[in-house]
Amino acid sequence: ARQLTNARLDLPDSRYKDNDARLHFYDQLLPRLRAIPGVSHVAIVSSAPGLGAAREQIELELAPISEPSRRPWISFVAQSPGYFETIHLPLLEGRDFTALDGGPQHARAILTREAAAHFWPNQDPIGKRFRLYDDKNKPTEWMTVMVVSADLVQEVITNDPQPLIFVPYRQEGWDSMSLMIDSSRDPT
Numbered sequence: 001a002r003q004l005t006n007a008r009l010d011l012p013d014s015r016y017k018d019n020d021a022r023l024h025f026y027d028q029l030l031p032r033l034r035a036i037p038g039v040s041h042v043a044i045v046s047s048a049p050g051l052g053a054a055r056e057q058i059e060l061e062l063a064p065i066s067e068p069s070r071r072p073w074i075s076f077v078a079q080s081p082g083y084f085e086t087i088h089l090p091l092l093e094g095r096d097f098t099a100l101d102g103g104p105q106h107a108r109a110i111l112t113r114e115a116a117a118h119f120w121p122n123q124d125p126i127g128k129r130f131r132l133y134d135d136k137n138k139p140t141e142w143m144t145v146m147v148v149s150a151d152l153v154q155e156v157i158t159n160d161p162q163p164l165i166f167v168p169y170r171q172e173g174w175d176s177m178s179l180m181i182d183s184s185r186d187p188t
Contacts, residue, residue: 005181041182043083048178050156061129075162078172086182094147102168110147115163
């Protein structure tokens with residue numbers, strides 16, 4: 001029988017001062033965990049399924065919205081390659097993130113089927129571009145949609161769930177992430 005183990009990682013600012021230090025930690029941790037006997041998949045994600053998501057405003061390429069209050073909101077989680085295999089969420093079109101995705105000039109995103117239909121109804125979303133705006137109205141670089149996944153309930157405790165997208169953790173570099181381990185026995 002398979003089991004999914006979830007643990008929260010909070011990296012202290014005193015030791016992991018910047019994004020490069022955090023990425024270096026995760027890059028060393030994930031292969032070590034994959035080497036544990038019985039472990040088949042390992043990934044990190046900003047919020048485990050059902051435990052909420054970050055929210056930012058979105059602007060679609062070729063559909064600019066100059067008035068910030070009129071931009072729609074999306075929910076997003078940052079994740080490492082292998083996350084979909086770890087939680088057994090099918091990819092319907094396209095491929096999973098690789099280690100290159102999320103680096104400079106490689107801003108990518110995966111949309112749930114619901115989000116793809118919401119933003120690009122009756123269109124193929126692969127190759128479409130969008131950007132997010134933070135709470136200071138600063139835009140990210142343009143992100144390219146590369147994959148559509150099956151739908152997932154990410155936000156259980158909300159009356160206002162937003163369309164869900166996934167971005168590579170290299171684009172975010174958060175100091176607090178959830179570790180997900182799919183294994184045939186207790187990996188602890």
